[in-house]
Structure formats: structure tokens, C-alpha cells
Amino acid sequence: MTGDTTDPQGTAALRPSSRVTLDDVARHAGVSSATASRALGDHPHVAEATRRRVREAAALLDYVASPEATRLAGGPTGRVAVLVPHPSRWFFGELIEGLEAELRAAELDLVLFRVGGPEERHAFFARLPARRGVDAVVVLAFAVDEVEHARLASLGVVVVAAGGRVASYPSVGIDDHRAGRQAVDHLLHLGHRRIGMLAGGDEQRLSPDPDGRASAWRAALRDAATEPDDDLVVTVPWDGEGGAEGMSRLLGLRAPPTAVFAHCDEMALGAMRTLRRAGLRVPEDISVIGIDDHPLAALTDLTTVAQPVREQGRRAGAMVLDTLRGGPPPRVPPAEMLPTRLVLRGTTSPPGVPR
Amino acid sequence: MTGDTTDPQGTAALRPSSRVTLDDVARHAGVSSATASRALGDHPHVAEATRRRVREAAALLDYVASPEATRLAGGPTGRVAVLVPHPSRWFFGELIEGLEAELRAAELDLVLFRVGGPEERHAFFARLPARRGVDAVVVLAFAVDEVEHARLASLGVVVVAAGGRVASYPSVGIDDHRAGRQAVDHLLHLGHRRIGMLAGGDEQRLSPDPDGRASAWRAALRDAATEPDDDLVVTVPWDGEGGAEGMSRLLGLRAPPTAVFAHCDEMALGAMRTLRRAGLRVPEDISVIGIDDHPLAALTDLTTVAQPVREQGRRAGAMVLDTLRGGPPPRVPPAEMLPTRLVLRGTTSPPGVPR
DNA sequence: ATGAAAGCGCTAACAG
DNA sequence: CTGTTAGCGCTTTCAT
Numbered sequence: 001m002t003g004d005t006t007d008p009q010g011t012a013a014l015r016p017s018s019r020v021t022l023d024d025v026a027r028h029a030g031v032s033s034a035t036a037s038r039a040l041g042d043h044p045h046v047a048e049a050t051r052r053r054v055r056e057a058a059a060l061l062d063y064v065a066s067p068e069a070t071r072l073a074g075g076p077t078g079r080v081a082v083l084v085p086h087p088s089r090w091f092f093g094e095l096i097e098g099l100e101a102e103l104r105a106a107e108l109d110l111v112l113f114r115v116g117g118p119e120e121r122h123a124f125f126a127r128l129p130a131r132r133g134v135d136a137v138v139v140l141a142f143a144v145d146e147v148e149h150a151r152l153a154s155l156g157v158v159v160v161a162a163g164g165r166v167a168s169y170p171s172v173g174i175d176d177h178r179a180g181r182q183a184v185d186h187l188l189h190l191g192h193r194r195i196g197m198l199a200g201g202d203e204q205r206l207s208p209d210p211d212g213r214a215s216a217w218r219a220a221l222r223d224a225a226t227e228p229d230d231d232l233v234v235t236v237p238w239d240g241e242g243g244a245e246g247m248s249r250l251l252g253l254r255a256p257p258t259a260v261f262a263h264c265d266e267m268a269l270g271a272m273r274t275l276r277r278a279g280l281r282v283p284e285d286i287s288v289i290g291i292d293d294h295p296l297a298a299l300t301d302l303t304t305v306a307q308p309v310r311e312q313g314r315r316a317g318a319m320v321l322d323t324l325r326g327g328p329p330p331r332v333p334p335a336e337m338l339p340t341r342l343v344l345r346g347t348t349s350p351p352g353v354p355r
Numbered sequence: 356m357t358g359d360t361t362d363p364q365g366t367a368a369l370r371p372s373s374r375v376t377l378d379d380v381a382r383h384a385g386v387s388s389a390t391a392s393r394a395l396g397d398h399p400h401v402a403e404a405t406r407r408r409v410r411e412a413a414a415l416l417d418y419v420a421s422p423e424a425t426r427l428a429g430g431p432t433g434r435v436a437v438l439v440p441h442p443s444r445w446f447f448g449e450l451i452e453g454l455e456a457e458l459r460a461a462e463l464d465l466v467l468f469r470v471g472g473p474e475e476r477h478a479f480f481a482r483l484p485a486r487r488g489v490d491a492v493v494v495l496a497f498a499v500d501e502v503e504h505a506r507l508a509s510l511g512v513v514v515v516a517a518g519g520r521v522a523s524y525p526s527v528g529i530d531d532h533r534a535g536r537q538a539v540d541h542l543l544h545l546g547h548r549r550i551g552m553l554a555g556g557d558e559q560r561l562s563p564d565p566d567g568r569a570s571a572w573r574a575a576l577r578d579a580a581t582e583p584d585d586d587l588v589v590t591v592p593w594d595g596e597g598g599a600e601g602m603s604r605l606l607g608l609r610a611p612p613t614a615v616f617a618h619c620d621e622m623a624l625g626a627m628r629t630l631r632r633a634g635l636r637v638p639e640d641i642s643v644i645g646i647d648d649h650p651l652a653a654l655t656d657l658t659t660v661a662q663p664v665r666e667q668g669r670r671a672g673a674m675v676l677d678t679l680r681g682g683p684p685p686r687v688p689p690a691e692m693l694p695t696r697l698v699l700r701g702t703t704s705p706p707g708v709p710r
Numbered sequence: 711a712t713g714a715a716a717g718c719g720c721t722a723a724c725a726g
Numbered sequence: 727c728t729g730t731t732a733g734c735g736c737t738t739t740c741a742t
Contacts, residue, residue: 069735088448
């Protein structure tokens, strides 16, 4: 079209994005495929002019390298695995969305692996290296043990964690302790002293400080000169049913709390159902606060501590890129902590006067 | 270990799952790599005894074929792309979860692509063939036009839709019209006649009957000898905010409805917030019903029409497998419809007596 | 700075 | 039924 007379078949340009190979590009640019490979791969020792010509040819022909060939020849796969406990929960969906956006922009494909329990996780680590199909793995909200991490590292697979943090590899998350303090301190400032806690049951959760949220509750109470009462904490699954169940246990106490701090919004919502069914009003009879700022929290007027989930996914993606592009990871793996903030809505108020 | 004296290096068995190649297996079984390939690939014309020996050698060496080499040599990639509008929404998360389970069981990897608007979708279709990295693509809840579909088909890529159905390729979904009837008929049976509808704004949604839910509303009303009043239908985004916004518009009507049918639970929940803020009680002052049976519907006592979302994902996965494994697809693409069912909870009741 | 050539691990004719 | 021989498309020494 543009005066191209070197295409022997004259067809390359006619079937764009069909099966243009590196050779096509090379021929088009008048160089060898080796040079074309170097030019496209940003290798040193390639004349600037050549690099440009190759780039143009590639763009013109709409060339895209075959991932299989690249990988087979020793290059990266352009794929990153993401291990997710529960793809259908909002928290994970957001994480994935952020991650996908970041990776997509860098032309990396995101391969999803649902990994529920520890057994599934082990199965994954046992098989993945064999399939050697990814350049990096992003672990969402749970930990990977030293052995597994070492295994991947030795295989040249980058590991990054999101939705929590871990000592041995780069991670993004929030400061759980701080988030917990924001929630409990809010309740304390309102005047509550008998504060219950719906703690998320540890599904091998990720964190160096395994229960920053729980420890925050203790610390906050102590700072308010109130001795934490362990009867007020119940540990339940991280979902609505868990919260509902936990709340009824709390209600069964001789002296129920006047406010409840749930480790996540779903649990808080579950607690609210129990309260509603028990004929108790929120916040008049009892206050409730969660963590997350789930979209439904806004719909239910739930007071909560918001955390930037999608952003965590994005940052994790950026970490993967940094590590993949720029040589070896820093000696001390970064553990980014994104800010959380209290979102006042309608489920908290000063403790009501007893009837 | 087992008297193996043919391994020249004697190392193959020492580094299991490291980089055992087909050649290793072949050597171990005393055959050529071609035969080994046939044996493993269940090809005809291989002596049963040979096949067994090769299989054993493969198992012993913990052999796993290199996906890249396989693909490069013309085989399938073992990967399927899934196009998702909003990974973080419960509906899509469930679909993905079901799909992943089914594909994983068949050793297929799920590559996630977030595809929001039509432009993104086009970008995807324009690039995918070039990347030729997947054997199939599963489209979640939106349509693919004829051109795009033909393009993929000609490239040998299987296309399946889930979360709705479409004429030109296999799909799984629910009968939207029927689901809508279940919801509206319920309201009608309760005695409501002035029924509002919060319709989901069409984000190029998938369905041959683009708004089965909306048409159900009309049909149900007519069957109840009530002329549908278009003022009672507002079209808004498929989320809580959309529902909240739509509800306030409905409340602004000269004669507001006594019941509202929302196209999905999130919208219903949004509507409930508006009602609560307006000081109206649900269901005493106004009834609300949704579709989905989102986990939070149970927590908020929302009456709804449940649909088996995860199951839809699973069925879509099965369709992919069927098409991939068993030759060409049937002439008439199957359009499976999974059953929905009314779930009675606390947000609907007979219309209250006017004050 | 660039080219030639040798694979990466597997499948697919084509011969025996 | 099984072995031989070519590649698939790309990266990489090793020369030049």
C-alpha cells in the first residue's frame, strides 16, 4: 500500500493480524529476524535507526509475538497467575479488577486460579512449576509458606501478595491494626464501653500481624481504661451468615454489648439482620460498624472503615511489573500499606439510655 | 531406581517435575518420541502394550507436557478466555467461580479479560486472534455480534455465552421472561396493581429477547387486566445507586406505585434505601422484589427470584469442553435455560390501606 | 551493529 | 504399529 515492493507475496499487509511472524517484520524492515528480535526486545547494541524501522514495520503489520514461541525459546510467558479464595466475594472481585487493569495495560494476561483451602493451595504449587506457564503469581489475601515461596523463587517466578501483607515477599494491604483502631475508637468516642467484636475466622489469612483488627480492639479498649472482656469476642466466618450467627451469640450474653465491631461489612450486615429480627433497633439500641466500605454498605447506611481495595489490586500489579521488568527485587520486600478512612453513616450513635 | 539402566545421565528421576521432556519419557519407555506422543495423546495405531509402557514412564517421571511446545506444534493451548464486564459484581464472580471449577477439572486455564464497553470488546476481538492464545472464549452476560463471532469461528475458537443467551452460539442463562413473570405475578397475587419497574439499563446486554424481564411486567399486568403504565418504569444502571435513583423518580410520581419490581437485587436494595430515607416502610407502605438471590438479599430479607448463577458458569464450562473435545458443534446451538424460583422473604406484602 | 544457525519440546506427515 | 524427518516462531550464542 505504501509502496511496499519487498513483500514477495504481497499478502502480508492484506491479512493483518492473521499470522504475521517475526520474519515478516524482519523482511519488511530489511533486517534479519535476530536483529528484529533484539530491536523489539529493547536489547542493547541495536542502532537507533534500525530499532525504529523494525518498530514501524511491526506496527504496520500489526505484529504480535506468539507467546508460545517466545516462551519456548526461553522468554517470559506474559502471563501471571492469580490465586483467589473466593472470586465471587466483592473484596476479591475488586482486587482482581484492579490487578487486571494494571496487567492488561502491560500486555500481560491474568490466569485465574481458585484456591480455597490449604490443600488446594498445595496442589497448585505442586503442579504449577511443572506447567511452568506463568511469570509471576499474585496471591490474594492469604499466605504462602516459606517452602512454597522458595520453590517459586528458585523457578524464577515472581511472587506478590495483595489484600494483606507478608514478610517474605512484596505485598500491598492496609494497616489492619490501624483500621481496627479507627473503628473501635469511633465507638469509644461515641461513649460505648461494652463493645463486642465479630472476628473473622482465620482462613489461613494473610498478615504478619495475624489479627491486627482483633488486637486493635484490645488496645483501643485498654487505652480507654476498659479491660477487654473476651466474652465479647466471637470468631466466625467472614460472611453475612457468620456475622448473623455471631451476633446472636453476643445477644445471648448476660450483658450484651451496646456496640459491635465487625471485621468486615458482610459480617456487619449479617449482625444487623439478627438485630432486626430480635426487634432491636440500629443504632438506637445497638451500634454496628464494619470494615471495607462494600458498595452495599452505602445502601444499608452502614458506618464503616473504608479501604481502597481496587487500588490494592492495581498496586500489586505494579509490583509485579516492577519486579518483572527491573531486575531482582530489593533485599527487603516492600510492604505497602494503603490508607483507610472512617465513613460515618447511620449505624452508630451514642449508647442509648437503658430502658 | 527401579532398575533403570537406560537413563544415560541417571538424573531424570532425580529432578521430578523439573524439565522432563517427551524425549525422556520416550527413552525411558524404549520408543521414539513420536510414538510416545501418540501414546500419550490417545491416538489410534499404537499397541496397547506400548501405550501402557509409555504411560507408566510418564507417570514415573512425573511428566507434564509443555503447553508452549504443544501449542507451537499445532496443538490446543489449554486456555480459555473469559470476557467479563464487571469482575467485582457478585453475579459475575459467581459465574467465574462456576466456570473456573469446570475448566480446572479439565486442566484448562482461565484467562480473564475485563471488557466493559463495546469499544473494549472490539479491541479484544481485534487483538485476540493475533495473540491466538486461547482455544475458546466465554462471554459473560453480553452479546457478540455476528461479525465477531464469525471471525473467531473461522479461527477455530469456540465461543460460548453465559448469563444470558444468544442465537448464534451455545449459551446458558435463565428464562428472563419467566423470571420476570414470577416476580410480577407474585406482586399481582398479593393484590398490587400499581406496580413500578426498575429496569436495568442495557449495557449491550445479552439476550435474544433483549428485555424479557420488562416484557414480563407488561404481559403479567395485561393478564391481570391492568393496562401497563409507562410512567411506572424507569431505566437505570444495574446497581444499587441506579435502583436508589430510579426509586426516587418513582416516588416523585403523582401516583407512586404500591410495589416495585427491580431487575436485580442490587437495584432493589438501592430502592429500599431511598424508601427508608423517605420514611416509608417496606413492605407496609411499599413492596419490593428483585431477581438474583444475591447473598445480601438473605441478609436484608429481600424477597426475590433466585437464579442459579454459579451453575450457569459450570454449564458454560461444560459446553466449552463438549465443543472442544467432541468435534464440531451441533447445527443448532443449544440455549440452555436454568430454572429460577421465587424466594419469599420480608419485603413484599399485600398493599396497605391508604392512610 | 548485524547475520547465520542452533535449538526450545512437541506434533504431523511420510516412510517403513 | 513405529521410527524419521521436518518444522511451529522466537531467542541466542557465535561469528563477522
